[in-house]
Amino acid sequence: xxxVVIRGVGLHTGAAATVxxxxxxxxxxxxxxxxxxxxxxxxxxxxxxxxVLAEQEARLMxxxxxxxxxxxxxxxxGLLIEVEGPEVPILDGSAQEWLAALEGLVPxxxxxxxxxxxxxxxxxxxxxxxxxxxxxxxTVSIFFPHPKIGYQQVQCPPTPLKALAPARTFGFLHEVEAxxxxxxxxxxxxxxxxxxxxxxxxxxxRMLQEPVWHKALDxxxxxxxxxxxxxxxxxxxxxxxRLHVELAxxxxxxxx
Ligand SMILES: [Zn+2]
Numbered sequence: 001x002x003x004v005v006i007r008g009v010g011l012h013t014g015a016a017a018t019v020x021x022x023x024x025x026x027x028x029x030x031x032x033x034x035x036x037x038x039x040x041x042x043x044x045x046x047x048x049x050x051x052v053l054a055e056q057e058a059r060l061m062x063x064x065x066x067x068x069x070x071x072x073x074x075x076x077x078g079l080l081i082e083v084e085g086p087e088v089p090i091l092d093g094s095a096q097e098w099l100a101a102l103e104g105l106v107p108x109x110x111x112x113x114x115x116x117x118x119x120x121x122x123x124x125x126x127x128x129x130x131x132x133x134x135x136x137x138x139t140v141s142i143f144f145p146h147p148k149i150g151y152q153q154v155q156c157p158p159t160p161l162k163a164l165a166p167a168r169t170f171g172f173l174h175e176v177e178a179x180x181x182x183x184x185x186x187x188x189x190x191x192x193x194x195x196x197x198x199x200x201x202x203x204x205x206r207m208l209q210e211p212v213w214h215k216a217l218d219x220x221x222x223x224x225x226x227x228x229x230x231x232x233x234x235x236x237x238x239x240x241x242r243l244h245v246e247l248a249x250x251x252x253x254x255x256x
Pocket of ligand 1: 064065169214218
């Protein structure tokens, strides 16, 4: 592959960052501040509004959309991802540009493995269920008491995973001040998020059910942290990075 360089700002830090893809032997790894590490659930140190990895002194925020693109492309091996900056750039808030950047790569990695059994993680009204099946399938649903959202569900298949890629991060205008005060979403704008007002939209959705499609994308990114693909039926209701990562921890395969 010719060298791929992607620049942008982080959603939460607002910090400029550069990402370079380098062909490399072995499992997919990040390279940050002189430290190389695999994106694995055991390295997750925070799941508040984004998934954060850390290894020694290196800490990298908001890895989920880039990892979702790797999941969709089937790339588990042969790539070193060099990052300068504290956070993976948010770009347009979706995984579309990451997916395009990975286009020249050959899918490679271990063969999908059957699930070890049925697994369930839950917290309040949120749950993630994984059940053995001969094929991979994913059902994601959300509920927000908002006139333009309500209950939404997406099933893959029939929706192809790559169709999820353009779905953007979403948020609510009335939460912006509180999140900014917590030091979050310093880089958020109408260029990288679908924003809802109390009654409607501030900008225009790209697809009918963009929020749930984005949740499915977030789930794929977090599931990538299992370190290898699995066959099975995955069902996520009102998912969060915390629950997704809990499942990935149960699936993280120490042998590969
Ligand atoms: Zn996301």
